[in-house]
Amino acid sequence: NNTDSGNLASGRVIDGYIADAIVFRDANGNNRYDIGELSALTDSQGFFENLAGPENHQIVVDSNSGQATDTLTGFPLLTTLAAPGNYSVISPISSIILGMQQNGVTQSNAENAIKSVFGLNSSIQFATYDPFSVLNDQSAAESKVAVAESYQVISMGIANILMASDDDFSSNAINKYTQAAKNIADLVYSKHQSGEQLDLSDVNILVQILPDVSSEVISDLVEANTADNYLLMNLPSRDFGSELFSRNINGCS
Numbered sequence: 001n002n003t004d005s006g007n008l009a010s011g012r013v014i015d016g017y018i019a020d021a022i023v024f025r026d027a028n029g030n031n032r033y034d035i036g037e038l039s040a041l042t043d044s045q046g047f048f049e050n051l052a053g054p055e056n057h058q059i060v061v062d063s064n065s066g067q068a069t070d071t072l073t074g075f076p077l078l079t080t081l082a083a084p085g086n087y088s089v090i091s092p093i094s095s096i097i098l099g100m101q102q103n104g105v106t107q108s109n110a111e112n113a114i115k116s117v118f119g120l121n122s123s124i125q126f127a128t129y130d131p132f133s134v135l136n137d138q139s140a141a142e143s144k145v146a147v148a149e150s151y152q153v154i155s156m157g158i159a160n161i162l163m164a165s166d167d168d169f170s171s172n173a174i175n176k177y178t179q180a181a182k183n184i185a186d187l188v189y190s191k192h193q194s195g196e197q198l199d200l201s202d203v204n205i206l207v208q209i210l211p212d213v214s215s216e217v218i219s220d221l222v223e224a225n226t227a228d229n230y231l232l233m234n235l236p237s238r239d240f241g242s243e244l245f246s247r248n249i250n251g252c253s
Contacts, residue, residue, distance in 0.1 A: 007052070007055070008049070008050045008051060008052055009049075009051040009052075009053075009055075009059075009088065010047070010048060010049035010050070010051065010088065011023075011047070011048060011051075011087070011088030011089055011090065011128075012042075012045070012046045012047050012048070012088070012089050012090070012130055013042050013046045013048065013061050013081060013089075013090045013091075014046055014089055014090070014091045014130060014131070014132065014155075015070055015077065015079075015081070015091065015092065015155070015156075015159050016046075016070040016071055016072030016073060016132070017042075017044075017045050017046030017047075017070070017071045017072065017132065018042055018046045018061065018068055018069070018070055018071070018077050018081075019042055019043065019044045019045070019046060019068065019069050019070075019071050020041065020042060020064055020067045020068050020069060021041070021042045021046075021061050021062065021063065021064055021067075021068035021077060022039050022040075022041060022061070022062040022063075022064045022068075023039060023040050023041070023042060023048045023051055023059060023060075023061055023062075023090065024037045024038060024039035024040075024051075024059070024060055024062060025037055025038040025039070025051065025052070025053035025054070025057040025058075025059065025085070026057060026058045026059070026060040026082070027053070027057050029058065030174075031060055031080055031082065031174050031177065031178055032062075032174055033060070033062040038051065038052045038053040039051070041064070042068070044071060045071070046071065053085075054085070055085040055086045056085055057085050058082055058083065058084060058085050058098055059082065059083045059084070059085055059087060059090055060080065060081070060082045061077070061080065061081040061082065061090050062080070063076065063077045063078070063080075063172065078163050078169065078170065078171065078172050079092075079159060079162040079163045079165075079172055079177055080095075080162070080172060080174055080177045080178075081094070081095050082094065082095045082098050082181070083095065083097070083098055083127075084097060084098050084101055084107055084127070086107075086127060087126070087127045087128075088127060088128050089126070089127065089128055089129060089130055091155055092155045092156070092158035092159040092162060093114060093126060093151070093154065093155050093158060094126060094127075095158070095162070095181050096110075096114065096158060096181060096184050096185050096188060097110045097111060097114060097126060097185075098181075098185075099181045099182050099184065099185030099186075100113060100185045100188065100189050102182075102185075103182075103185060103186065103189070105189055110185075110189070111126050112192070113188050113189050113191075113192035114126070114154075114188060116192050116195075116197075117188050117191045117192050117196070117197055117198045118150075118154045118197065118198060119150070119197060120147075120150055120151060120154065121147040121150065121151075123147070124147065124151060129151065131148035131149075131151045131152045131155070132148075132152075134147070134148035135148050135149070135152070154200070156225075157200035157201070157225045158184065158200065160200075160221055160224050160225055161180060161184065161200065161206065161209060161210065161221060161225075162177055162180055162181065164210065164213060164217050164220070164221055165177050165179070165180035165210060165213070167212070167213045167214055167217055169217075180209060180210060183208070183209045183210075184209055187205070187208065187209065200225045201221075201222050201225035201226040202222075203218060203219075203222050206218050206221050206222065206225075
């Protein structure tokens with residue numbers, strides 16, 4: 001549905017690259033794909049194009065009735081993702097930047113908060129940054145690989161939290177995603193203002209973000225978000241957030 005006038009946007013959806021997802025302009029801001037909202041579909045590399053609509057409407061990613069798939073892992077997309085309307089890369093990190101914007105923080109300040117709280121490189125342009133374009137490039141400079149790996153560690157940590165927000169790793173409750181994204185955004189900006197950093201494997205932080213989630217799931221998140229840092233540094237092209245989903249969807253401990 002792209003009959004409206006306006007600029008046509010293109011970009012990518014990244015957790016790994018997300019194929020067959022609906023990318024839409026969320027005109028009413030409810031994080032749900034409603035009839036009449038302007039949309040596009042991602043291809044096998046997470047790329048979308050010809051997304052019409054005004055940039056003051058946020059961009060949201062829908063699972064397309066379960067058809068959206070992480071092309072690196074083969075697992076379904078089981079969280080909502082979102083971004084400011086002028087972004088061309090939609091990722092877990094962009095979801096938190098949007099959350100801060102919705103709380104009245106400017107886009108620039110929200111981006112700076114993410115960089116300072118998580119220790120990310122100041123050169124990253126979140127609106128367009130694709131870490132996998134670097135991680136999948138065998139000739140990429142070590143310094144660029146290090147930046148991409150650091151970005152992806154944080155992105156996967158956020159994705160793990162969003163995926164667990166409804167206390168069920170095999171489903172996605174939009175209202176729980178919305179609250180979890182808001183809680184992360186609030187915490188990021190609070191830590192930024194106080195000059196602190198944020199550890200997404202800290203059990204107290206996770207309980208603060210997800211107060212209604214079971215202790216068992218919190219323990220899984222601590223393990224997953226600690227493991228991501230080690231695993232990703234050794235195998236940078238692998239999508240480690242899927243480990244959490246794989247372990248829980250198969251009933252393993």
